[in-house]
Amino acid sequence: MASSTITLTAADGFKASAYVSEPSGAPKGAIVVVQEIFGVNSHIRGVADGYAAAGYFAIAPATFDRVERDIQLGYTADDMTQGSRLKAAVDALPAPGVLQDIQAAVDHAAKATKAGKVGIVGYCWGGLLVWRAAEQVRGLSAAVAYYGGGMTVGSEPARRPAVPTMAHFGDQDAHIPVEGVKAFEQAHPEVEVHLYAANHGFNCEQRGSYNAGAAATALERSLFHFGKHLG
Secondary structure (H helix, E strand, O other): OEEEEEEEEOOOOOEEEEEEEEOOOOOOOEEEEEOOOOEOOHHHHHHHHHHHHOOOEEEEEOOOOOOOOOOEOOOOHHHHHHHHHHHHHHHOOOOOOOHHHHHHHHHHHHHHOOOOOEEEEEEOHHHHHHHHHHHHOOOEEEEEEEOOOOOOOOOHHHOOOOOOEEEEEEOOOOOOOHHHHHHHHHHOOOOEEEEEOOOOOOOOOOOOOOOHHHHHHHHHHHHHHHHHHHO
C-alpha cells in the first residue's frame, strides 16, 4: 500500500485536498471515504487504508476545505463543538456546495482505476453527505452510509438514491432515534438498512462509543455490498 495527499479541482475551480491510499496490486475498484465532523483525521485515514488493504483505491476528500483547511480534530467536547461549527458553515454554502468536491473525488478515482467502478462510504456527517451524493453525484455505482445524522428527518428521506445503497444505524444513538430509522426503512425498501445494538460512532475505535462487534459486522456487510456492485 502507498498513501499520499493530493489536490482536487472541483467544477467551480475550487481546490480541495484529499488523502489517497492505494492497494499494492491493481485496484478492483475505488471507494470515496467521506469524513465525520472531525476532518480527515487519523481515524478517517485509517478507514481509507483499510479499504486499500481490501484491494480498493481509496480517497478521502477534505470536505471542510471550503470553510477551513487542514482540519484534523480528535473526539473531545471541544473538538465536537469546533466540528459542529465547521459543519454548519459548510451546510450554509450555496448549493451544490461540498458535493462538488465529492464529485471531483469520484472523477479522480474513476480515472485512477482506469474507468473502474466507484463506491462511496461516509460516517456521521459523512453519512448524510453520502445519502445526498447517492442521489446527485455522477459516476457512482454503490453507496454506504454509517449513522448519517439528518438522513431520517426533514426533507432528507424524500431523496431517491440513484445507486444501490446500504445504511448502518445504532439503536442506542441519541442523535438518530430508532423510530426515525424504522420510518426511513419503510419509506426506502430499496435501501438495505441495518440496525445494531450500538451507539452513534460505533465504527470509530477512537471514540468511547466504539463497538468492535458492530464495526466488524458493518464492515463485512459493506465490503460485500461493494464487492457485489463494484466488481
